[in-house]
Amino acid sequence: MKAFEKNIRKVEPYVPGEQPQNKVIKLNTNENPYPPAPGVTAALEKLNTDRLRLYPDPAAEVLVKELADFYGVGKDQVFVGVGSDDVLSMCFLTFFNSEKPIIFPDITYSFYKVWADLYRIPYECKPVDEKFCIRKEDYYGENGGVIFPNPNAPTGLYLELEDVEDIIAHNPDVIVIVDEAYIDFAGRSALELIERYENLIVVQTFSKARSMAGMRIGYAISNPALIRYLNDAKYSFNSYTMNLTSLICGAEAVKDRAYFEEGIQKIICTREWSKEELKKLGFSCLDSRANFIFAAHPSYDAKELFEYLKTQNIYVRYWESERIRQYLRITVGTESEMREFFEVLKKYMAKGDHS
Ligand code: PMP
Numbered sequence: 425m426k427a428f429e430k431n432i433r434k435v436e437p438y439v440p441g442e443q444p445q446n447k448v449i450k451l452n453t454n455e456n457p458y459p460p461a462p463g464v465t466a467a468l469e470k471l472n473t474d475r476l477r478l479y480p481d482p483a484a485e486v487l488v489k490e491l492a493d494f495y496g497v498g499k500d501q502v503f504v505g506v507g508s509d510d511v512l513s514m515c516f517l518t519f520f521n522s523e524k525p526i527i528f529p530d531i532t533y534s535f536y537k538v539w540a541d542l543y544r545i546p547y548e549c550k551p552v553d554e555k556f557c558i559r560k561e562d563y564y565g566e567n568g569g570v571i572f573p574n575p576n577a578p579t580g581l582y583l584e585l586e587d588v589e590d591i592i593a594h595n596p597d598v599i600v601i602v603d604e605a606y607i608d609f610a611g612r613s614a615l616e617l618i619e620r621y622e623n624l625i626v627v628q629t630f631s632k633a634r635s636m637a638g639m640r641i642g643y644a645i646s647n648p649a650l651i652r653y654l655n656d657a658k659y660s661f662n663s664y665t666m667n668l669t670s671l672i673c674g675a676e677a678v679k680d681r682a683y684f685e686e687g688i689q690k691i692i693c694t695r696e697w698s699k700e701e702l703k704k705l706g707f708s709c710l711d712s713r714a715n716f717i718f719a720a721h722p723s724y725d726a727k728e729l730f731e732y733l734k735t736q737n738i739y740v741r742y743w744e745s746e747r748i749r750q751y752l753r754i755t756v757g758t759e760s761e762m763r764e765f766f767e768v769l770k771k772y773m774a775k776g777d778h779s
Pocket residue numbers: 506507508509510533573576577603605628629630631637641642
């Protein structure tokens with residue numbers, strides 16, 4: 425080993441889902457199968473490229489204002505970043521600086537461990553129960569901070585707001601981050617609690633319900649004091665995280681509430697239908713409230729099925745890790761994509777030569 429090697433910050437990076445460049449049925453990274461709001465297309469067509477000469481607004485005012493109006497909070501309660509991954513990473517850097525371990529579920533978004541390692545934050549994973557549910561009592565003890573997604577990923581299970589509040593209320597001395605990447609498909613948001621708990625940060629994204637994963641926009645909503653800390657960290661890192669195009673398109677997307685709500689209903693409808701279809705085929709299927717389904721079959725090996733689907737140009741997500749290696753995570757596509765998925769699945773099950 426070279427002498428300088430010991431001073432290099434080494435991390436085991438997060439592994440994102442595949443992004444195949446050929447045409448496939450893509451049910452592997454929880455994108456939305458429908459296009460963004462029509463106003464986004466119009467804004468892109470109108471974009472005056474001369475504006476690209478200049479740096480974008482570091483305060484991201486146009487986007488922050490739309491989000492503040494949409495959620496009925498002050499502009500000083502909104503922080504925006506390059507996808508919620510960027511926002512969450514900033515939150516880890518800013519708020520998790522205790523010697524005590526931060527806590528999160530053992531089965532959850534695998535990026536949490538990576539940020540903790542990257543920033544040298546000690547952490548402890550709390551096992552979800554045998555039904556994959558978060559046990560709120562596990563989050564009562566002393567810790568350096570708390571983070572969990574709601575709904576959780578990759579299970580899709582939603583924790584009722586009363587239980588989320590219970591976790592926040594038991595942790596007044598640390599910051600609690602609720603990662604609501606999938607909340608729009610699920611139920612009540614912890615945003616309702618923002619005014620009551622000064623230790624709460626809610627993080628959401630444009631990548632799922634707003635169909636804009638490619639634009640990379642995420643945001644945190646909290647009280648002005650915590651948002652100020654986040655902005656201080658951001659300005660110490662990169663003042664211009666949000667590019668001009670994202671600011672303009674993001675603002676347009678937020679303006680169209682009707683399109684947003686309609687899109688969510690379509691996904692929920694296809695999700696519920698797909699869950700039933702999976703059950704009819706003998707899958708055990710968690711009651712996902714997100715835009716994906718987490719399912720296992722007692723007679724078929726998940727990894728083999730995952731590989732087979734890929735040969736048929738259908739991409740789903742599989743993890744070779746403890747507790748979940750018999751599960752597939754299937755993003756909810758359009759109804760016609762899901763019908764095609766089920767045809768291929770039935771063909772596989774009919775073959776009958778599985779070991
Ligand atoms: N949180 C969770 C739980 C997620 O599943 C994802 C998507 N991979 C993210 C955050 C990040 O999404 P994005 O950076 O696209 O906003």
